[in-house]
Amino acid sequence: MMNELDSYASLRNIVRGIFRSALNARGLLPYQSFAYTYDEVEGGFSDGGFRQLCLLVALFFCATEAGLVLDYDDPFTHDVLSELREAVHEFEARKSENEPSVDDDLISDVKRVRDAYLTKFDPV
Numbered sequence: 001m002m003n004e005l006d007s008y009a010s011l012r013n014i015v016r017g018i019f020r021s022a023l024n025a026r027g028l029l030p031y032q033s034f035a036y037t038y039d040e041v042e043g044g045f046s047d048g049g050f051r052q053l054c055l056l057v058a059l060f061f062c063a064t065e066a067g068l069v070l071d072y073d074d075p076f077t078h079d080v081l082s083e084l085r086e087a088v089h090e091f092e093a094r095k096s097e098n099e100p101s102v103d104d105d106l107i108s109d110v111k112r113v114r115d116a117y118l119t120k121f122d123p124v
Helices: 008-024 030-047 049-065 075-091 095-101 103-114
Strands: none
Touching: 008 030, 008 049, 008 095, 008 103, 030 049, 030 075, 049 103, 075 095, 075 103
Protein backbone atom coordinates (compact mmCIF):
# COMPACT_ATOMS: atom_id res chain seq x y z
CA MET A 1 0.00 0.00 0.00
CA MET A 2 1.33 3.40 -0.98
CA ASN A 3 1.43 6.12 1.66
CA GLU A 4 1.23 9.88 1.20
CA LEU A 5 5.04 10.19 1.04
CA ASP A 6 5.06 7.92 -2.00
CA SER A 7 2.77 10.11 -4.08
CA TYR A 8 4.36 11.74 -7.10
CA ALA A 9 3.58 15.22 -5.77
CA SER A 10 5.35 14.59 -2.47
CA LEU A 11 8.36 12.95 -4.12
CA ARG A 12 8.61 15.83 -6.62
CA ASN A 13 8.56 18.30 -3.73
CA ILE A 14 11.38 16.42 -1.98
CA VAL A 15 13.47 16.32 -5.16
CA ARG A 16 12.74 19.98 -5.90
CA GLY A 17 13.82 20.93 -2.37
CA ILE A 18 17.12 19.09 -2.72
CA PHE A 19 17.74 20.52 -6.20
CA ARG A 20 16.98 24.11 -5.16
CA SER A 21 19.06 23.75 -1.99
CA ALA A 22 21.99 22.57 -4.09
CA LEU A 23 21.60 25.59 -6.37
CA ASN A 24 20.99 28.22 -3.73
CA ALA A 25 22.47 27.11 -0.41
CA ARG A 26 25.39 25.15 -1.79
CA GLY A 27 26.05 27.44 -4.74
CA LEU A 28 26.27 24.62 -7.25
CA LEU A 29 25.73 25.12 -10.97
CA PRO A 30 22.59 23.54 -12.49
CA TYR A 31 24.41 20.45 -13.83
CA GLN A 32 26.20 19.98 -10.50
CA SER A 33 22.86 20.33 -8.71
CA PHE A 34 21.39 17.71 -11.05
CA ALA A 35 24.18 15.24 -10.20
CA TYR A 36 24.04 16.09 -6.49
CA THR A 37 20.28 15.56 -6.37
CA TYR A 38 20.58 12.27 -8.24
CA ASP A 39 23.09 11.05 -5.65
CA GLU A 40 20.79 12.13 -2.82
CA VAL A 41 17.69 10.32 -4.14
CA GLU A 42 19.31 7.28 -5.74
CA GLY A 43 18.79 5.21 -2.58
CA GLY A 44 15.03 5.54 -3.10
CA PHE A 45 15.25 3.68 -6.39
CA SER A 46 15.48 0.33 -4.61
CA ASP A 47 12.00 0.88 -3.15
CA GLY A 48 10.33 -0.10 -6.39
CA GLY A 49 9.65 0.75 -9.99
CA PHE A 50 6.94 3.35 -9.39
CA ARG A 51 9.00 5.22 -6.83
CA GLN A 52 12.07 5.13 -9.08
CA LEU A 53 10.00 6.48 -11.95
CA CYS A 54 8.67 9.31 -9.77
CA LEU A 55 12.12 10.27 -8.49
CA LEU A 56 13.68 10.22 -11.96
CA VAL A 57 10.83 12.16 -13.56
CA ALA A 58 10.98 14.70 -10.72
CA LEU A 59 14.74 15.07 -11.15
CA PHE A 60 14.44 15.74 -14.88
CA PHE A 61 11.44 18.02 -14.23
CA CYS A 62 13.67 20.11 -11.95
CA ALA A 63 16.30 20.14 -14.69
CA THR A 64 13.74 21.57 -17.13
CA GLU A 65 12.72 24.21 -14.55
CA ALA A 66 16.38 25.22 -14.23
CA GLY A 67 16.78 25.32 -18.03
CA LEU A 68 19.49 22.68 -17.85
CA VAL A 69 20.98 21.69 -21.18
CA LEU A 70 22.39 18.19 -20.85
CA ASP A 71 25.67 17.03 -22.33
CA TYR A 72 24.49 13.87 -24.07
CA ASP A 73 28.09 12.70 -24.51
CA ASP A 74 28.75 12.70 -20.76
CA PRO A 75 28.77 9.13 -19.32
CA PHE A 76 26.81 10.17 -16.20
CA THR A 77 24.14 11.86 -18.31
CA HIS A 78 23.97 8.82 -20.57
CA ASP A 79 23.49 6.47 -17.60
CA VAL A 80 20.78 8.57 -15.95
CA LEU A 81 18.93 9.08 -19.24
CA SER A 82 19.06 5.32 -19.81
CA GLU A 83 17.48 4.79 -16.39
CA LEU A 84 14.79 7.37 -17.15
CA ARG A 85 14.06 5.88 -20.57
CA GLU A 86 13.70 2.38 -19.10
CA ALA A 87 11.45 3.60 -16.24
CA VAL A 88 9.23 5.60 -18.61
CA HIS A 89 9.01 2.70 -21.06
CA GLU A 90 7.97 0.30 -18.29
CA PHE A 91 5.47 2.82 -16.92
CA GLU A 92 3.86 3.36 -20.30
CA ALA A 93 3.76 -0.37 -21.02
CA ARG A 94 1.95 -0.98 -17.71
CA LYS A 95 -0.08 2.24 -17.61
CA SER A 96 -3.49 0.57 -17.34
CA GLU A 97 -2.31 -1.46 -14.31
CA ASN A 98 -1.06 1.72 -12.62
CA GLU A 99 -4.17 3.88 -13.13
CA PRO A 100 -5.16 4.14 -9.43
CA SER A 101 -1.73 5.46 -8.44
CA VAL A 102 -1.19 7.78 -11.40
CA ASP A 103 -2.07 11.43 -11.23
CA ASP A 104 -2.28 14.12 -13.89
CA ASP A 105 0.94 15.81 -12.69
CA LEU A 106 2.94 12.63 -13.23
CA ILE A 107 1.51 12.08 -16.70
CA SER A 108 2.16 15.72 -17.61
CA ASP A 109 5.71 15.66 -16.23
CA VAL A 110 6.53 12.38 -17.99
CA LYS A 111 5.53 14.02 -21.26
CA ARG A 112 7.52 17.15 -20.44
CA VAL A 113 10.76 15.32 -19.63
CA ARG A 114 10.30 12.94 -22.58
CA ASP A 115 9.93 15.91 -24.93
CA ALA A 116 12.77 17.86 -23.32
CA TYR A 117 15.35 15.11 -22.95
CA LEU A 118 14.42 11.63 -24.16
CA THR A 119 13.52 12.63 -27.72
CA LYS A 120 17.08 13.97 -28.09
CA PHE A 121 18.69 10.93 -26.49
CA ASP A 122 19.86 8.31 -28.92
CA PRO A 123 22.20 5.87 -27.14
CA VAL A 124 24.92 4.24 -29.14
